[in-house]
Amino acid sequence: MYGNGKTANGLAPRTAAARLRELLHQDDHITVCPGVYDGITARIALQAGFDCLYMTGAGTAASRLGMPDLGVVTMNDMATNAAMIASLDRTVPLIADADTGYGGPLMISRTVKSYIAGGVAGLHLEDQVVSKRCGHLLGKEVVDQETFISRIRAAVIAREEMRKDLGDAGDIVLIARTDALQANGFEDALQRLQEAIEAGADVAFLEGPTNVEQCRIVCQKFAPIPVLLNMVPGGVTPTLTGNEAKEAGFKVMIHPGCMSFAVQQSCGEVVSELKKTGAVKTPPGTSPRDFFTLCGLQECIELDKRVGGKAYSSV
Template sequence: MTPSLDDLPHGYSVGPVHRTPATRLREMLNSNDGIVTCPGVYDGLTARIALNAGFKCLYMTGAGTAISRLGMPDLGITTLQDMVTNAGMIASLDWTVPLIADADTGYGGPLMVARTVEAYISAGVAALHLEDQVVNKRCGHLLGKELVDEAAYLSRIRAAVLARERMRAAMGDAGDIVLIARTDALQSLGFEAALDRLQKAIELGADVAFLEGFTSVQQGKDACDRLTPTPVLLNMVPGGATPNFTSAEAQEAGFKIIIFPGLMLAAAYGSCVAAAVELKDSGTIAVTEKQRKEGPKGIFTAVGLLDCLTFDKKAGGTSYEGGV
């Protein structure tokens, strides 16, 4: 007998109820339910925390991936393998929650961009964004960014669209992915040139526009107005080049997606620095009442302990009959 959804662990689905992550994201973009708010996650723990908080879409930050996997800054050091392995792990935690993932420059020329898109689709990623910086890129809110020329940028977008078409032909809906065209041209080429790049990317088949590093609320509104009906993504980096927006303010300005890439990274950094200093200075760490009550099982539960035990029991396993 086919189990009901209520019988399955978190993140599982069966039969006709299944929709691909890209399909789910497209439904969100086409709905009138408001802006899609995405917390930035970078590993399994931060993704689980965001899922447990009830977010309906996640964003995998490239900077967070570089920092967490390599211990290095966001300077174009990560490879396709670094990024797609991390994205695939995060996406697999709950297939019903779409994952938008940074794909940097596509990691090379058109053939490499196509390989990147196909790898992200195979990993279950709902959407990716490609940018127009040189391969040795940097965080979009740092200075001194170098761009490829327009022809090279558009070849990346064209390659991504062609790769998606090839995957759709082979896999149907499972071969779909939402393509987000990002430009960092505003800083060096100006607003009109940046919008022109985005409009040309949309004409080639990009689904969403991403103007990085705009510096005024009016610029953000103008970009949304000029690019309509294409959905526009807002990258919210506190302390970065872009003014601070809440989700409600971003929706009012016309944005359809808002990502907070540094959300978990900043919180983890601050907390971990404080904990390290406390241990170094005092030789111990304070234990909260919650920690004392839950022990390590509290964290294990947050990352799916009960789902694992339930699944093992349904499969006939006996390893955890005595509890954990």
């Protein structure tokens, strides 16, 4: 990297947001994102070879606070976690939940700028009230349409300011999410998304469609604008495979609960066995070194060697 921010061939490096935009606009392609919430789950997803990751707000609340997704996490909780995950592999873009933006326009601006500074490729803002809840729980309340659009405008202005200061490095993909379907009906939800796209959002996100026809309609209405599908097992949306979601017209699909639910089940089985027998059966080939290799052990060793160190030569 040269002092002018260019690479040796004279071109600016692709940012995480630029890579995400490329994925979202590939023909006949859907980007499937596993829901991660900490360094371990992110490393597992990266090892599996996913093109894009999604940081779940529910998983962040559960892992950092041990609390349900009821609007208890703060911007600092989310931005810090997102920046850590984004840093693990700068070549793989991260989409992160940003809930309601955590306050009014000034706070939303701060949230967007913090996510950009942390290397996050995309975020979604929603129209629930500040004391929100998981999108697949009942009893959601949403703000009025003008308040929602003011949130999107604040995010767009914050991005413009960062682009002015940082160029392409100040970019982020803005995803407008509406939870109005449950409270106000399908037409109101579509209208909110239309207004959000006109205000500068890049992606439309209808939370909680209850049938495949609603999925098809929202994708058709906004094409060629990318539309995101949130797939939550046991939620209100019918289960679709990646190919089925692509056929419906979606360009990106997030699975926020895939890691959380797997951890709940597998860890529950392990501790039950430990409680019952006083011992744990580990799969063949499992060792501390295997686990640390997942977490970047070899890269750490190589860096130490490059600077002339020998601290980890016998690890």
